[in-house]
Every structure is written in structure tokens, then in C-alpha cells.
Amino acid sequence: MQYWYNVDSGQVETDETKSQGAHVMGPYASQDEASRALQSARERTEQWDAEDRDWNARGGAGITDEDLED
Known part of the structure; x- marks a missing residue:
């Protein structure tokens, strides 16, 4: 079984009770x-x-603007 966290309600949901949407x-x-x-997610x-x-x-691991130019 998979579980989901609903950010609107703060509740854990299952596949059977999962809210629709983002x-x-x-x-x-x-x-x-x-x-x-x-x-x-915060961590x-x-x-x-x-x-x-x-x-x-x-310094971006030594990458320069010249390295990015073709």
C-alpha cells in the first residue's frame, strides 16, 4: 500500500482515500x-x-563563462 501526505489537511492518506489534485x-x-x-522536504x-x-x-567548481561558450 502507498501513502500520501495532504498538505492542505495535514493528514496521511492511502490510495483509497487520496485527494485528487496537486x-x-x-x-x-x-x-x-x-x-x-x-x-x-525541509531537510x-x-x-x-x-x-x-x-x-x-x-566558484562553480572552476567553471568560467568561457567554458560555457560554444
């Missing part, structure tokens, strides 16, 4: 995983932001 996140393998959907975003800061601090 207001659900998932699917997730467990009810617990679905209930932590927003926390997991991934923070990780990606940190990786972007590191990338930018290194």
Missing part, C-alpha cells in the same frame, strides 16, 4: 514516512541549499 506529496512506503513528508532543501553555497564558494 495538494498531496508522495507516494511513501509507510504511514510514518508520509507523516514526516514536510520535515523530509532535503536545506541540504541542497548548503551544497549550492559550497558550489558557489568554490
Whole structure:
């Protein structure tokens, strides 16, 4: 069974009870995983932001505008 997190209601839903539309996140393998959907998304975003800061601090890993030109 798959589980979904409804961002409007804050409730975990199953395939049978899943709302239609773009207001659900998932699917997730467990009810617990679905209930932590927003926390997991926040943690991934923070990780990606940190990786972007590191990338930018290194100057885009040495890529210059000349490297991008054809």
C-alpha cells in the first residue's frame, strides 16, 4: 500500500482515500514516512541549499563563462 501526505489537511492518506489534485506529496512506503513528508522536504532543501553555497564558494567548481561558450 502507498501513502500520501495532504498538505492542505495535514493528514496521511492511502490510495483509497487520496485527494485528487496537486495538494498531496508522495507516494511513501509507510504511514510514518508520509507523516514526516514536510520535515523530509525541509531537510532535503536545506541540504541542497548548503551544497549550492559550497558550489558557489568554490566558484562553480572552476567553471568560467568561457567554458560555457560554444
